[in-house]
Amino acid sequence: MELTGAQALIKSLEHQGVEVIFGLPGGAILPVYDPLLESTIRHILVRHEQGAGHMAEGYANVTGRAGVAMVTSGPGATNIVTPLANAMMDSTPLVVVTGQVPTTSIGTDAFQECDITGITMGITKHNWLVKDANDISNTIAEAFYVATHGRPGPVLVDIPKDVSNDLIDYAEPDDVSLPGFKYISEPDPEAVRQACKLILEAKRPVFYVGGGVLKSRASEALKILVEQTGIPVVTTLMARGAFPDDNPLCLGMPGMHGNYTAVTAIQQSDLLIALGSRFDDRVTGKVSEFAKHAKVIHADIDAAEIGKVRVPDVALIGECRRSIEELTRGLTESASQLSKPNENLLPLDIGDWINQINSWKETYPLSYDKSESDTIKPQYVIESISNLQEEGTIVVSGVGQHQMWASQYWKFNNPYSWVNSGGLGTMGFAVPAAIGAKVGRPDKAVWAIDGDGCFQMTAQELITSSAENIPVKIAILNNAYLGMVRQWQQMFYEERYSEVYLSPDLPDYVKWAEAMGCVGFRVDTPEEVIPTIEKANEINDKSVVIDFRTDITEKVFPMVPAGKSNDEIIVGPFGKKS
Amino acid sequence: MSELKNRHHIITALVENKAGVLARIAGLFARRGFNIYSLAVAPTHDPDISRFTIVVDVESAPLHQIVSQLDKLINVVEIKELDPTEALERELLLTTVNADSRSRSEIIQIVSALGGSIVDAGISHITVELAGTPDTIDTLEELLRSFGIVATQRTGRVALPKLRTENSFETGSRNFKVFN
Ligand SMILES: Cc1ncc(C[n+]2csc(CCOP(=O)(O)OP(=O)(O)O)c2C)c(N)n1
Ligand SMILES: [Mg+2]
Numbered sequence: 001m002e003l004t005g006a007q008a009l010i011k012s013l014e015h016q017g018v019e020v021i022f023g024l025p026g027g028a029i030l031p032v033y034d035p036l037l038e039s040t041i042r043h044i045l046v047r048h049e050q051g052a053g054h055m056a057e058g059y060a061n062v063t064g065r066a067g068v069a070m071v072t073s074g075p076g077a078t079n080i081v082t083p084l085a086n087a088m089m090d091s092t093p094l095v096v097v098t099g100q101v102p103t104t105s106i107g108t109d110a111f112q113e114c115d116i117t118g119i120t121m122g123i124t125k126h127n128w129l130v131k132d133a134n135d136i137s138n139t140i141a142e143a144f145y146v147a148t149h150g151r152p153g154p155v156l157v158d159i160p161k162d163v164s165n166d167l168i169d170y171a172e173p174d175d176v177s178l179p180g181f182k183y184i185s186e187p188d189p190e191a192v193r194q195a196c197k198l199i200l201e202a203k204r205p206v207f208y209v210g211g212g213v214l215k216s217r218a219s220e221a222l223k224i225l226v227e228q229t230g231i232p233v234v235t236t237l238m239a240r241g242a243f244p245d246d247n248p249l250c251l252g253m254p255g256m257h258g259n260y261t262a263v264t265a266i267q268q269s270d271l272l273i274a275l276g277s278r279f280d281d282r283v284t285g286k287v288s289e290f291a292k293h294a295k296v297i298h299a300d301i302d303a304a305e306i307g308k309v310r311v312p313d314v315a316l317i318g319e320c321r322r323s324i325e326e327l328t329r330g331l332t333e334s335a336s337q338l339s340k341p342n343e344n345l346l347p348l349d350i351g352d353w354i355n356q357i358n359s360w361k362e363t364y365p366l367s368y369d370k371s372e373s374d375t376i377k378p379q380y381v382i383e384s385i386s387n388l389q390e391e392g393t394i395v396v397s398g399v400g401q402h403q404m405w406a407s408q409y410w411k412f413n414n415p416y417s418w419v420n421s422g423g424l425g426t427m428g429f430a431v432p433a434a435i436g437a438k439v440g441r442p443d444k445a446v447w448a449i450d451g452d453g454c455f456q457m458t459a460q461e462l463i464t465s466s467a468e469n470i471p472v473k474i475a476i477l478n479n480a481y482l483g484m485v486r487q488w489q490q491m492f493y494e495e496r497y498s499e500v501y502l503s504p505d506l507p508d509y510v511k512w513a514e515a516m517g518c519v520g521f522r523v524d525t526p527e528e529v530i531p532t533i534e535k536a537n538e539i540n541d542k543s544v545v546i547d548f549r550t551d552i553t554e555k556v557f558p559m560v561p562a563g564k565s566n567d568e569i570i571v572g573p574f575g576k577k578s
Numbered sequence: 579m580s581e582l583k584n585r586h587h588i589i590t591a592l593v594e595n596k597a598g599v600l601a602r603i604a605g606l607f608a609r610r611g612f613n614i615y616s617l618a619v620a621p622t623h624d625p626d627i628s629r630f631t632i633v634v635d636v637e638s639a640p641l642h643q644i645v646s647q648l649d650k651l652i653n654v655v656e657i658k659e660l661d662p663t664e665a666l667e668r669e670l671l672l673t674t675v676n677a678d679s680r681s682r683s684e685i686i687q688i689v690s691a692l693g694g695s696i697v698d699a700g701i702s703h704i705t706v707e708l709a710g711t712p713d714t715i716d717t718l719e720e721l722l723r724s725f726g727i728v729a730t731q732r733t734g735r736v737a738l739p740k741l742r743t744e745n746s747f748e749t750g751s752r753n754f755k756v757f758n
Contacts, residue, residue, distance in 0.1 A: 119600055122609045126652040129597070148653060180594055180655040304646035 005133030006031040006164040009097070010039050012140035015172060020044060020439055022052035026072025029099030031164035044439065044468050049076050051432040051461040053083020057092045058551065061419045062394055062444075064217065066093040066147045067436065073099045077158075078119070082426060085123040088152035089423025090238065091215055093147040094154035095140075103131055117158050121249060125153040133166040150183030151302040152215055183301055186248050187318035187326050191509025195273075195297045195314045195332040200345055202271035202295075202339065204353045205231045206253070208283075211238030211302060211422070212276015218321035219243065219415040222275070225328045232357055233376035234262040236277055238422045241412035252366070255283040256560050257404040258293030260364035260571055263558070265357055266291050274298045276320040279309035280423070289565035299323040345383050354481030364571055366408055368554070376526050378402060378477045378550040383473060384407040385447055388533050393445040394419065396436050396540065398430035398454030400484040402477040404556045406449040428457030434472040435465050445473070445537070452478040452502055453507075459512065463569035465543045466517030473536050473544045479552050482506040487555045504549060513545035522547040584636050586615055588665060588737050589645060591630040591657040595621055599653045601631065610647060613638040616734030627655065631736045660737050670709045670733040671718065672697070676726035677704040685725055692718050703728055 002012065009032055013021070020106040025033040029470045036043055043282040046052040047069045056067025073079050077098040087094045101110040117127045122164040126146050128139050136159070143155045199205060204389050215221055219242050226233055226249055234254040243250050254262040266272060272294040277283070287309060298305070298312035299320055306315045316571045337347040368379045386395075395410055396419040397403040403420060412418055419437050434448040455476050465472055482500040489497050513520030519542050523532050529548070536544040558571045593599050607614050613635035621628050634644055635691050641659060649657050677685050677699070685704055686696060694708030712735055719730070719754065 117598065121598075121605050125650075178652060182649075284638050303642065304648070304650055305638065306642075307645070308643055346674065 001170045002167055003331075004031065004035070004164065005136055005159070005166045005168060008133060008168060008170045009140065009159065009164065010035045010041070011170060011521050012137045012173065013041060013068065015137070016041060016140065016144045017065075019077045021068045021070050022046055022055040022059075022436065023070035024049055024052060024072070024076060025098065026074075026076050028073035028101055028161045029070060029097075029159075029164075030072075030162060031069065031347045032099065032159070032315075033208075040130070042123070044464065044470075045463050046432070048458065048459040049079035050082055050418075050428065051435075051458055051464065053080040053094070053096065054086070054426075054429050054432035054458070055436030055439065055461070056096075057083060057087050057429075057442040058396065058419050058433035058438075059122065060087075060094060060436075061433070061440075062416050062437045063440040065440075066095050066144055067260075068095050068096040068097070069373040069434070071099070072112070073116070075099055077114055077116040080387045081119060081123070082424075083118055084154045084156065084211060086421055086426045086429065088123045088125070090421065091152050091211060092154065093152040095143050095147050096154065098156060098158045099164070100129065100158045100160040103160045103484065104162065106160065108553075113527070116156065120156050120320050123154070124156050126289050127156040127158065129158045129160075130157055130163055132161070133163045135169040136163070136168075137171060137173040138176075139165040141176050142178060145176040145178070146181060147246045150181070151154045151212075181337045184303070184317050185319045185322055187299070187316040187323045189326075191314055191316050192323075192326045192330045195316060195493045196334040198271055198295055198297060198314060199273065199327070199331060200334060200348070202348065203271060203350060204269045205271040205348070205350065206251075206269040206380075207231055207233040208236070208266060208272050208274045208277050209239045210236045210275065210277025211242075211244055212320040213239055213242045213324075214276075214415055216276065216301070216320035216322075217447050217456075218276070218324050218416075221321050221324040221328070225324050228328055228331060228346055230350060230354070231273070232265060232354065234258070234266060235405055235412075236280070236283055236422075237420065239277070239401070240407055240418040243413050244413040245411050246413055248362075251361075253407050255280075256284075256562070257408065257556050257558065258560075259366050259408065260558055260569060261357060261360040262558065263566050263569050264360055266294075267295045272296050272520060274300075274312070275324060276300060278305050284309065285560045285568075286563055289567065322355075364436040364558075367572070373526065375551040376523065376529060376548055378479065378554055379405050379409050380526065380546070381475060381477060381529055381548050381550065382406055384450060384529050385449070385533055386410045388537060389447070390445045391539065393417065393447055394434075394441060396420065396430050396434040396437055396446065396448040398448070398450045399425045399427045400451040400454060400482070401479070401487060401554070401556050402449050402454075402483070404484075405477075410449075422555070427451070427454045430454055431474060432461045434474070435461055435470050438465075438470050438472050448472060448474045450474055451483065452476055452480065452504075453510070456502075456507070460516070462516040462518050462543055462545070470542075471540060471543050473539075473546075475546050476509055477550045478504055478509065478547050479550050479554070481552060483554075484556070490555070509545060509547035513543075516543075518543040518545050520545050520547070522549070524549050585631050585635050586669070587636055587641050588660040588662065588667065588735060589630075589632045589657060590660050590737055590739070591632065591648065591653045591673055592622070593619075593628050593630055594653040594655060595626050595628045595654070599651075600630070601646065602651050602653060603632075606647060610644075610730070611638055612644050612647075615756075618734040618736045620629065631734070633735050660739055664740055665737045665739055667711055667737045668709055668737055669712050669715050669735050670677055670707070671715045671730070672705065672707055673719065673722060673730040674705040674728040675722045676701050676728060678702060681725050685722065688721050692721075694718060709739060
């Protein structure tokens with residue numbers, strides 16, 4: 001079948017089962033936008049290419065499929081660099097297609113030329129510059145394969161304009177053959193045996209669960225393993241929802257703004273079982289002081305994560321789900337071999353440890369000051385939205401204080417109900433990611449918890465949401481500040497506030513929302529919080545923006561100051577024993 | 579010097595011969611803060627595959643970390659450390675030294691004693707060549723230094739695993755997987 005490169009590209013995307021592309025056209029990608037008119041693929045026209053990238057990420061996070069974005073060369077391509085870096089950090093599968101100047105112009109500083117494969121080499125799993133239209137169908141097949149296999153991540157395919165225009169004989173892609181792309185699915189049985197032995201000997205074990213559990217769709221397997229062993233679980237920022245918060249063995253989030261129990265349980269554990277987590281500095285604090293007395297089992301699909309930060313005693317390299325299932329199987333086997341008659345080794349006999357953990361939970365619960373009745377506490381807004389949510393609501397957040405409060409105070413009971421920017425910490429993530437999530441799961445309600453600073457970075461995508469009829473709800477926790485930075489300046493720079501004030505009234509968020517085709521509300525008092533959320537929950541045909549005027553001075557606690565040991569956790573505004 | 583040498587490890591990698599692979603490998607070293615001591619690359623007998631021999635300094639990061647990060651690059655087909663006792667290593671040196679009528683014969687003697695040869699000579703200088711183990715090359719460079727070195731180019735190490743047959747008397751030693 002004779003096709004242009006552009007037609008072949010659209011056909012290749014259809015062949016991959018792509019249902020939606022987030023993008024914005026321009027000169028170098030023009031040929032590809034023409035056959036799009038005849039395609040079954042839905043295209044969502046964004047207002048800024050960064051929005052396209054984050055939408056694709058939101059979509060990928062809630063569906064498990066690769067998100068697809070398409071942009072033009074030069075500035076279109078550089079505008080999507082941030083989402084690529086974000087997706088790389090958070091292991092989100094993305095396929096980004098960029099237009100490029102014609103092959104004959106590459107290297108001449110042509111109009112809108114930019115070496116995007118060079119720029120994104122370090123922030124993609126791999127990228128391709130396609131120089132021959134005959135390679136398009138195989139390259140697209142490879143791109144999807146790489147993005148979604150092994151540790152997921154973003155890829156980029158750069159297509160010069162002449163390649164899009166060339167006529168070729170289109171053929172469906174061959175089976176993907178990438179001799180250099182390798183990953184291990186099955187953990188080594190001997191390592192599994194050793195891990196089981198360590199688990200059966202442990203007195204103070206903790207499961208340290210990261211985003212890999214979600215990526216490998218291992219929540220169910222994890223539930224079984226936890227039930228079998230009785231070992232408590234912490235879920236990192238990337239893993240909220242991977243294990244339900246309402247299970248008594250769930251200790252919540254560890255790390256810099258983790259709760260006392262999760263942080264301290266890790267610190268005092270004698271066995272840390274890391275499942276799809278990567279010992280990020282926001283979790284470990286000072287590495288040499290992190291879980292100092294613990295042996296470590298590290299399960300990860302990425303061999304390069306093993307020993308990168310902490311050298312484990314046992315490494316389980318493989319798909320997280322398979323490692324978890326093998327642990328369950330291996331534990332049953334080892335327990336029956338090792339147990340004496342009438343003795344049950346499972347669940348583990350760790351009653352003292354669980355009692356200790358429960359007493360921490362009681363003494364140091366997450367808390368905020370509820371005594372001031374006239375100011376809106378941001379935590380209260382989040383708790384209220386969480387309480388009033390339609391079952392299965394997806395919550396998305398920006399980056400800053402509001403993100404940490406969302407992670408702390410939202411009750412996560414389902415996997416894939418939480419979308420946020422963890423590794424890169426990208427302000428402006430929430431609005432477009434929420435739109436992408438809604439596109440992926442139109443059956444679910446999507447709320448974004450956003451900061452006033454973050455909202456101002458990408459709010460224009462609400463125009464996209466109105467134009468494309470993708471209704472989402474945005475709660476702006478408007479504290480008039482770049483609040484997280486203000487908090488650091490208050491705590492570590494002697495309250496010398498430098499360039500963090502934003503103003504509560506500029507912009508007027510209600511008018512802005514209305515101008516973008518959304519419904520806007522403003523909430524000034526605690527009494528209005530719940531009724532306004534209820535009103536928002538009833539609006540299903542438009543996006544809603546609520547400007548919550550929250551307490552300017554509220555800070556995120558607990559907090560482990562950067563670079564300090566997790567033992568130096570500050571529980572509340574008045575020091576350790578708040 | 580010997581401490582520095584202990585920090586040096588040889589990595590050998592078979593890599594798809596595609597545009598940009600050198601940049602991918604160099605870029606990975608740069609962004610992860612890994613140190614390259616030397617790097618040599620050229621196509622193998624299979625023109626689609628190049629062999630990289632990279633000598634790395636493990637001061638910057640553990641060897642396992644360097645190898646496993648490189649292994650993640652899609653174009654890296656096979657990669658492993660070469661144990662020096664199981665490897666054949668060579669390097670080529672070209673160096674131009676000052677040589678007047680008095681020192682000339684002494685230089686020639688040193689060079690030929692180490693198995694090198696003279697590739698060019700002028701009134702005031704000699705250019706010598708030596709292909710050998712990195713140690714031999716270090717020795718020659720050291721010995722020639724006192725005459726005054728004008729310019730030097732070393733190629734960086736190239737290496738291959740030693741091939742062993744089943745009944746070789748050294749079969750007890752660690753077996754290398756032979757790539758090609
Ligand atoms: C793109 C980007 N620029 C700067 C930062 C640094 N930063 C982290 S949190 C933050 C403040 C965020 O302000 P806001 O959105 O109002 O959230 P708040 O902390 O007040 O809840 C800043 C500036 C960042 N994470 N991302
Ligand atoms: Mg703010």
